[in-house]
Structures are given as C-alpha cells and as structure tokens.
C-alpha cells in the first residue's frame with residue numbers, strides 16, 4: 456500500500472490551494488452576505504481546468520484521476536464551499552454522466568463545452584415531492600415520436616440560473632415505476648424552460664439554487680442519455696460519483712475550519728498563555744485532526760476504487776456520510792475555539808459551520824447514505 460501522492464497530484468493540490476487563497480478568499484464573505492454567485496472565479500477555475508478535471512482531453516477535459524479531483528475539491532472547499540459545489544456538480548453529476556453514458560453526438564454537442572468550462576451544467580433530479588425518495592418523479596416526458604414533451608418542476612437545483620445545460624430526470628412511463636424513468640439533456644434557452652425563485656439559504660449562499668419549471672418543452676429523442684428506461688440507474692450511478700465530490704467538499708470545509716482554529720489557538724491568549732496550551736483546546740484540535748485524517752482516507756479510498764473500475768457505491772457513501780458528519784462537528788468546535796470571534800463573520804468559521812450543514816443533506820442525506828451502506832453490507 457502506498458500513501459504517497461504523485462508529483463502530478465501535488466501540483467494539482469498546490470495550484471488549487473494558491474488559487475483559493477488568491478482568488479476566492481478576498482471576496483468570500485461578501486459573496487456569502489450578498490448571495491452573489493462567483494461568476495468571475497468560476498471562469499478562472501474553468502481556465503485552470505477545474506470544471507472538467509476527469510474528462511478525457513479529447514472532449515476538452517483534464518484527463519485527471521479522481522484522487523486529483525478530491526485534492527482540488529478539498530483545497531477549493533477550504534476557502535469557498537459555494538464555488539466548490541458548482542465545481543462538483545459540473546464535474547461529477549454532469550460531465551462524468553455524459554462522458555460515460557452519452558452518445559458521441561451528445562458528447563460533441565455538449566460535453567466539450569461543459570468540460571472546458573465554456574458552459575456550465577446542472578443536475579435536475581429533486582422535486583417538491585421527490586428528494587430522498589428519488590423514484591417518485593412527477594416530472595413527465597411523453598414520447599411523441601422523434602421528441603419528448605417535458606412538463607414538471609424541479610427543486611433546489613445547484614447552478615439553477617447559471618447553468619446553460621440541464622441534465623433532467625423524468626418519468627416517461629408511470630406503469631414501469633423506476634424502470635420508466637429517463638434522463639435528458641435540456642438547454643436552458645429552449646421554449647418552455649423557466650428559472651424559478653432563488654432559494655435564500657442557510658449556507659453555500661454564493662451558490663445559485665433555484666427551482667426550474669418545464670412547460671411543454673420539446674426535447675429531441677437524440678437528447679436522451681442511454682437506453683429507454685435507464686434514467687434512474689443513471690441518476691444512482693452519477694450520484695455515487697458525486698458523493699465522492701461532496702465528501703471531498705465536506706473534508707475541505709472541515710480542514711479549512713481546523714487550520715483556522717490551529718492558527719488562532721497559537722495566537723489568542725487567555726489566562727496568561729496561548730489557548731493551545733489549555734488541554735481543553737489542545738484535545739479539541741487532536742480530535743479534529745484525527746477525524747479529518749480518517750475522512751481524507753475514506754475519500755481517497757472511494758476515489759481510488761472508482762479509478763480502478765471497482766464498484767465504489769458503498770465506499771462513496773461511507774466517505775460522504777463520515778466526512779459530512781466530521782465537517783459539521785469540526786466547524787461547530789471551530790466556532791467554540793474562536794469564542795466570540797467565531798460568532799462573527801470576519802473570522803470565517805461561522806460561515807463554514809453554516810456551509811457544512813448542507814453536506815449532510817444534498818446528494819443524499821446521511822440517512823440515505825446509511826440505507827446504501829446497510830443494504831450493501833447486509834445483502
């Protein structure tokens with residue numbers, strides 16, 4: 456077993472770290488306050504190749520492995536989880552699914568633009584009545600020969616307004632239940648597509664979360680991804696990879712909060728000494744460091760399994776479940792270590808605590824991860 460990162464991995468990690476410090480850190484508090492999407496920053500991330508990291512270079516991607524993706528996600532998420540969810544959705548839920556299951560025509564038409572970052576994608580599965588229970592799709596796509604007619608509403612869509620292309624899951628045959636679900640690529644500019652209200656969120660406030668409505672949208676049959684009835688499996692497979700991204704995001708939020716806490720503990724004095732010299736603080740830091748390391752190893756394991764072509768569903772759920780719980784716990788402790796300063800915006804950790812919460816919810820709640828894991832170990 457080799458725990459060393461390659462030179463290429465270290466270079467990706469270093470580039471993402473420097474970018475986060477120089478380009479994301481300066482405006483991160485303001486973007487959170489104003490719910491401002493990091494448009495310029497995402498553009499620069501595209502130029503760096505961070506929006507389609509794992510896609511084959513022949514489709515405009517970086518051709519990197521999933522370990523590199525985890526490393527970059529951790530560094531970006533240490534500073535700005537709003538930018539990193541945008542990156543994660545585009546890489547995992549949009550590009551990966553299109554590359555693996557899309558036709559050559561769809562790859563040429565959409566993937567090249569998405570992987571190079573010229574266009575942005577979103578993944579539309581959740582609905583007002585279908586969140587965890589993803590098979591209960593109400594959005595319908597009725598077969599009309601050479602096209603489908605799409606109707607329905609999707610909720611809590613990351614990149615909802617900023618995206619150019621949507622990966623849409625819809626029910627084509629209600630009788631067949633989940634086997635009658637399909638997946639399509641839909642352009643935001645098509646007739647009948649409306650971007651609904653922007654959500655006013657607790658955390659990741661710089662990210663752009665909307666409902667999206669479809670009214671009699673004509674979707675060419677060639678825009679269906681995969682065989683008829685493949686939509687639910689597509690969603691599950693793509694989310695399995697997505698969970699590695701969100702696990703890495705949670706890892707980054709946790710390690711960012713830990714690094715700030717470590718620094719603060721060496722500077723802040725109480726009772727005549729730096730607070731790191733109080734065992735109450737030192738033990739918190741020890742727990743944080745240990746749990747973060749365990750989360751990182753779970754992320755690497757899931758990423759490695761994916762890169763080896765192994766079944767990574769259980770590993771990605773374990774990584775997401777554990778890393779998101781660590782993110783929540785670590786950020787709460789980070790606020791505690793910072794005391795009064797931790798409760799105000801300029802010290803960053805209160806934002807990280809708010810951002811951490813969503814990692815226990817999106818791309819499958821912690822409860823759904825426990826379903827995936829328990830079904831796998833009990834089968």
Ligand code: CAA
Pocket residue numbers: 540544578580581586587588589590611612613633687688691692694695768817818819820823826827
């Ligand atoms: N790979 C391939 N196929 C899979 C699969 C996987 N990982 N998981 C399930 N399937 C298949 C099953 O084999 C089954 O197919 P067959 O009938 O042919 O055997 C079918 O899918 C149905 O599976 P289940 O019976 O297990 O389905 P379920 O209704 O019990 O649901 C679940 C399972 C794991 C709870 C699933 O519904 C789930 O993951 N829910 C959470 C959804 C989710 O993550 N939503 C996130 C929204 S997207 C988002 O957050 C993006 C964002 O913007 C950040």
